[in-house]
Amino acid sequence: MNTVHIPSGMQVLVFDDLSHQSPELTLRLDVGAHAVVILLHVGEASVITNINLVMEGDYSQAQLYAVYVTHGKGNAQLMVNQHHLGRSTKSSVVMRVLSADNSHCMYKGMIRIDEHARGSNAHQEHKALLLSPQARAVAEPMLEVLTNDVQCGHGSAVGILDQEQLFYMQARGLTLEHARKLLLEYFCVQAFDGISDPAIKKQMYAKISEHIHNLLSEKSKV
Amino acid sequence: MYRTNSLHCAVVELVALPDSRVRYTTIQNWSNNVYNLVTKRAVAYKNASVEWIDGNFGSKVTMKYPCIILKETGARGQVISIAVAGKGQHQDAGAKIIHLAPNTTSNVVAKSISQKGGRSSYRGLLKIIPGAVGAKARVQCEALLLDEQSRSDTYPTVDVRESQVDVGHEASVSKISEEQLFYLQSRGLDEVKARALIVNGFIDAFVKELPMEYAVEINRLIALEMEGSIG
Numbered sequence: 001m002n003t004v005h006i007p008s009g010m011q012v013l014v015f016d017d018l019s020h021q022s023p024e025l026t027l028r029l030d031v032g033a034h035a036v037v038i039l040l041h042v043g044e045a046s047v048i049t050n051i052n053l054v055m056e057g058d059y060s061q062a063q064l065y066a067v068y069v070t071h072g073k074g075n076a077q078l079m080v081n082q083h084h085l086g087r088s089t090k091s092s093v094v095m096r097v098l099s100a101d102n103s104h105c106m107y108k109g110m111i112r113i114d115e116h117a118r119g120s121n122a123h124q125e126h127k128a129l130l131l132s133p134q135a136r137a138v139a140e141p142m143l144e145v146l147t148n149d150v151q152c153g154h155g156s157a158v159g160i161l162d163q164e165q166l167f168y169m170q171a172r173g174l175t176l177e178h179a180r181k182l183l184l185e186y187f188c189v190q191a192f193d194g195i196s197d198p199a200i201k202k203q204m205y206a207k208i209s210e211h212i213h214n215l216l217s218e219k220s221k222v
Numbered sequence: 223m224y225r226t227n228s229l230h231c232a233v234v235e236l237v238a239l240p241d242s243r244v245r246y247t248t249i250q251n252w253s254n255n256v257y258n259l260v261t262k263r264a265v266a267y268k269n270a271s272v273e274w275i276d277g278n279f280g281s282k283v284t285m286k287y288p289c290i291i292l293k294e295t296g297a298r299g300q301v302i303s304i305a306v307a308g309k310g311q312h313q314d315a316g317a318k319i320i321h322l323a324p325n326t327t328s329n330v331v332a333k334s335i336s337q338k339g340g341r342s343s344y345r346g347l348l349k350i351i352p353g354a355v356g357a358k359a360r361v362q363c364e365a366l367l368l369d370e371q372s373r374s375d376t377y378p379t380v381d382v383r384e385s386q387v388d389v390g391h392e393a394s395v396s397k398i399s400e401e402q403l404f405y406l407q408s409r410g411l412d413e414v415k416a417r418a419l420i421v422n423g424f425i426d427a428f429v430k431e432l433p434m435e436y437a438v439e440i441n442r443l444i445a446l447e448m449e450g451s452i453g
Binding site for chain 1: 396
């Protein structure tokens with residue numbers, strides 16, 4: 001396992017092709033340090049990614065943004081630990097999952113807030129859309145909170161595209177395929193809303209859009 | 223108080239035949255040296271409804287996960303529970319919902335209060351098998367920590383193997399907000415009463431499901447548990 005020590009200041013780490021470099025990574029954050037991790041996984045490969053965000057110093061913060069688009073027989077797993085040791089530390093995980101065909105995607109997240117990490121703020125958000133009846137989504141968003149002066153929560157949702165939104169877009173003249181594509185793109189891209197760097201955002205948007213296009217055109221061929 | 227550590231292990235099984243409704247309500251307040259390890263399970267057939275209403279107080283360790291198997295079309299399940307963990311106690315409670323048929327729905331509301339160094343955990347499973355088209359499930363966990371030594375955990379598993387479903391899980395952990403406390407005190411309540419009122423508000427969704435006699439009982443239990451909780 002790789003351990004990266006993050007001194008104060010901000011650091012952005014991007015992993016935009018997990019099938020080639022699946023990171024096992026521990027980030028240890030000093031006082032006031034700020035880390036942003038961006039993960040993008042697309043494809044059939046089976047990958048297990050392990051990320052530990054350790055907020056050691058007071059006022060340190062970490063964000064993880066992840067988008068997983070799986071198809072074929074892909075089996076993707078993301079495990080994230082958000083470990084709060086310092087006071088007034090902050091962390092968040094935002095994940096979006098699209099699973100097609102027979103693919104599986106599993107998210108296992110743990111927020112742990114230690115006794116001394118007063119004033120901490122930690123969140124997890126996981127949303128998955130299943131594009132085929134054989135796809136499978138598993139979520140285990142866990143919390144361990146050892147002190148009371150915290151803001152802590154998680155949300156997880158699995159479902160299908162909002163039929164009303166699809167209908168609305170068709171009523172505005174879009175074809176069903178186009179409407180689906182836009183809504184799927186939006187669903188994934190939402191995960192990156194919190195990223196402040198517009199260049200990285202743009203790059204991610206382009207990749208996601210391309211992959212969804214491929215996914216949908218492959219499906220229509222079948 | 224029993225002289226030695228004791229064990230209570232009950233098994234409760236409910237069968238809700240087509241178009242029936244079964245509601246099972248329990249409030250338990252065990253002595254502080256009882257291990258309370260309980261099995262509760264239910265099957266709901268076509269259009270039947272099962273409801274577990276479950277209050278956990280006392281005991282040394284409680285492990286209790288009421289289960290509902292939604293076996294046929296249109297079956298419904300609901301679990302509403304509250305756990306209060308005090309000094310030296312661990313309340314490990316939750317719910318297990320298994321959707322085996324189309325158009326089944328379930329709803330879980332689990333609340334917990336930890337105080338005086340107590341630990342409460344939610345441990346749950348929500349599973350939807352392939353073919354359970356149109357299944358809808360909601361899980362909501364809320365934890366209240368009354369002091370800084372106490373602990374709250376959440377260990378849910380959501381396993382969805384069908385695409386035409388609507389599943390949501392939410393959990394939050396919080397303390398009594400200073401603002402609410404300040405507001406109530408500015409209205410003339412002392413701190414003890416103000417905190418009790420906030421706790422009562424927190425468990426209201428549970429209490430209002432209870433028959434009147436039980437509701438009276440639970441309000442007394444909460445008052446008793448919270449006695450001396452303010453230093």
